[in-house]
Amino acid sequence: MDRTHGTSTLAVFLSALCILSSGWLSPASAMDFKAVKFTYYLHDSFVPPNVTVVVVAGANATLTGVPTLGDISVFDSILKETASNASAQIGHSSGELVSLSDPAQNFITFVQEITILGYSGTISASARFNFTALSWEVGVSSGTGSFRGAMGYFRVTIVSLDPSFPVIKYEANLILPRH
Numbered sequence: 001m002d003r004t005h006g007t008s009t010l011a012v013f014l015s016a017l018c019i020l021s022s023g024w025l026s027p028a029s030a031m032d033f034k035a036v037k038f039t040y041y042l043h044d045s046f047v048p049p050n051v052t053v054v055v056v057a058g059a060n061a062t063l064t065g066v067p068t069l070g071d072i073s074v075f076d077s078i079l080k081e082t083a084s085n086a087s088a089q090i091g092h093s094s095g096e097l098v099s100l101s102d103p104a105q106n107f108i109t110f111v112q113e114i115t116i117l118g119y120s121g122t123i124s125a126s127a128r129f130n131f132t133a134l135s136w137e138v139g140v141s142s143g144t145g146s147f148r149g150a151m152g153y154f155r156v157t158i159v160s161l162d163p164s165f166p167v168i169k170y171e172a173n174l175i176l177p178r179h
């Protein structure tokens with residue numbers, strides 16, 4: 001009985017494969033993508049008013065002290081067009097930063113809400129990165145709105161480590177399905 005059942009399951013599986021290979025589901029493989037690249041700047045404020053990063057866990061954790069495994073900061077940073085604080089705001093970068101065993105290494109996860117000419121939506125991303133390297137990649141996992149179905153990565157570069165108002169450059173290298 002088991003063997004008969006197994007055979008018929010295999011037959012169903014094989015006929016499903018035939019349907020797939022006959023191109024019956026071809027729209028998925030015909031999906032059209034476009035490469036999109038743009039640059040903007042993340043502005044943080046460590047001082048009141050309107051602090052953008054807070055430490056939420058870690059016995060002796062401070063924003064600028066030596067990190068230890070498990071320290072967690074939550075951020076709701078401002079995204080602007082340029083490295084100048086006077087430039088126009090284009091969105092927010094919201095998420096959390098976790099310190100790892102090696103004090104140079106961090107885990108980060110965030111969602112960026114962005115509105116620029118022709119695009120409006122969110123981009124989700126996460127990474128393990130070496131903060132002392134001053135530049136790193138963050139993998140993009142998904143998006144919403146104009147960024148729905150986003151793939152690709154961010155190239156992140158530290159512009160200024162000002163102890164009160166650090167600025168970080170984001171270069172988005174995205175692959176977007178044409179909607």
Ligand SMILES: *[C@@H]1O[C@H](CO)[C@@H](O)[C@H](O)[C@H]1NC(C)=O
Pocket residue numbers: 049050
């Ligand atoms: C701080 O945030 C408040 C509330 O969102 C806003 O009204 C105020 O303009 C902000 N202050 C500065 C200095 O940006």
Ligand SMILES: *[C@@H]1O[C@H](CO)[C@@H](O)[C@H](O)[C@H]1NC(C)=O
Pocket residue numbers: 059060068
């Ligand atoms: C936090 O600091 C106190 C006082 O310096 C120290 O006794 C304690 O071991 C520190 N805890 C951690 C997790 O580093």
Ligand SMILES: *[C@@H]1O[C@H](CO)[C@@H](O)[C@H](O)[C@H]1NC(C)=O
Pocket residue numbers: 085086165
């Ligand atoms: C940036 O501009 C805001 C007003 O948009 C101001 O409240 C804030 O103090 C400025 N920050 C710096 C670092 O100049």
Ligand SMILES: *[C@@H]1O[C@H](CO)[C@@H](O)[C@H](O)[C@H]1NC(C)=O
Pocket residue numbers: 102104130131132133
């Ligand atoms: C982190 O980056 C620094 C500076 O580039 C480098 O010296 C160090 O070896 C890196 N650490 C790891 C674990 O990759």
